[in-house]
Amino acid sequence: MSDTTIPAMPTLPAPRRTGHPAFWLASAAVALVSILALRGIGSEYAYFAATFILQYVVLATAWNILGGYAGYVNFGAAAFFAAGAYTTVAIGKALGLSLLPCIGFAALVGGVLGLGTGILTLRLRGAYFAIATLCLSVVLQTIVVNWDYVGGSRGAYVIRPREVPWPFESYSGYLCAVMVVLAAAAVAIARSIEKSRLGLGLAALRDDEAAAEAAGVPTLRLKLIATTISGAMMAVAGAPLPLLGSYVEPNSAFGLSYAVNAIAMPLIGGTGSWAGPLIGAVLLASLQQAATVTISSAANLMIVGVVLVVFVCAAPHGIIGLFRRQK
Template sequence: MSDAIIPALPRPAPPRRLGHAGFWLAAAAAAAILILALRGMGSEYAYFAATFVLQYVVLATAWNILGGYAGYVNFGAAAFFAAGAYTTVAVGKAFGLGLLPCIGIAAMVGGALGLGTGILTLRLRGAYFAIATLCLSVVLQTFIVNWSYVGGSRGAYILRPRDVPFGFDSYGGYLCAVVLVLAAAAIAIARSIEVSRLGLGLAALRDDEAAAEAAGVPTLRLKLIATSISGAMMAVAGAPLPYLGSYIEPTSAFGLSYAVNAIAMPLIGGTASWAGPLIGAVLLSSLQQAATVTISSAANLLIVGVVLVVFVCVAPRGIIGLFRRRR
């Protein structure tokens, strides 16, 4: 039969996605509902708990850009997180700047640190790259412990400003609103990357780096871009930390919980979508916060381990993958 008489098959319709306008409207509505609910509670602890959860949303989303989209597992999330926190301490002490300028400077520091990590680990893949990022965390913690300007091993106190910005009933509410904006920005960046050519290149890098290089994908450039963006966002997640507890010291800033949660939250939610880290961060950090109040903060890593084992066995592709498989 001639090919000329074979009717052309219709192309399948592309999956419907939430448009940019719809996404921002939904995000704004969710943010407004959250702020109104927290103001209705009138509790400083409610602001603290919400800020705690939102910080992990930013951290998990940032980790997923390199670990989920590109497939490079980063064990040094705590290093970037602490770099952002200590940038706030150092810049605030040196120049007397407030929270917002410190967040911008922390993003630049984290991006530079991520770029340097990418350059130094160009030839490393798999477990070797993961070990290199873990070594970065150890080296940076040793540097901070011996840096007396930011408190060294004793830690440093950060006093919150007495003047509350207009429209907020307390500084805790203002801090929660700032971190909420950071979380929305992180999700928007991850969503934009996922549907862009950069996201397609990172997916090719994750599936088979050698085949991607043979096909002409600029794997080196994509790796450097991913490490820079991920590092900047993780540093931004840690920048508000000194104002959250008014005290910071190396052991807590470089805590194992940040590194473990940054990996576990995207895995539980699903690494193939921007929504996965959001779901995993809200679920896991809420459980940890509830356990801290009712049981003990020492149970946090136990909860992470149990939930992670359950999801690896039941839903190895996370909650998003579980629902997609059922559909």
């Protein structure tokens, strides 16, 4: 009887050295320059507009980790965003903590919520997974509407601290600086994931999940990791929301604009790269902020729809894909 050799299961190739520390340092430098530039402007509106745009940078980048890298479309971005916002309300009311600890708690809540979503939807794919995440948003909104401790349907007023951390002159400037750091960290995390073994596994899962499983890629584990990281980052994006306007209520926190923008921004910028959500978020959020000032905030979703249709027709792979095709 001849010996038979069982071939070893293929493994993911080792990722190339991509200079993660250098990119993190570059991100920190860009964040510092941005903070100094905004402080030089010193305008309250500039702080508000920048915070608005940066929130979407974090949200779109977080969505792209699961929706872009792994190919699982998440319609529940508003649920995670609102979970972060209401974590700030609940923790601030219960423990009286400042913004930074609340952001840490929001990341924890979002991560646990993302992990739970991944566990409950392990075998769901495509449209079924998208519908499940949409149901999550409805369930969470119902819970918040009936939770009097965080204001329920009336909403909650959040008083900003009187003391402003040094060296900032206003709390709006401090809040904007925090969002600059969060946005830089989110982009650096996304790039690190994209260039790592985790990113290679998520790409295999996105291209053909059945083939990836047959090749020995731990697709279920990768999905749980992606949902956890994505959920934590989306909650972090929403954590500063109550302090941005000093008021938060369910209809705004769970607003359709967050769910739509979280999907549209990576699609417009390009879902295959860490830079795509960044470009799409800056472009779309800037247009929406300009429309709010000059026309009306009601035109925001119309702008998203028009820009999305244009890019779907002219550049289906987003701005990043358009430039890659021209090379």
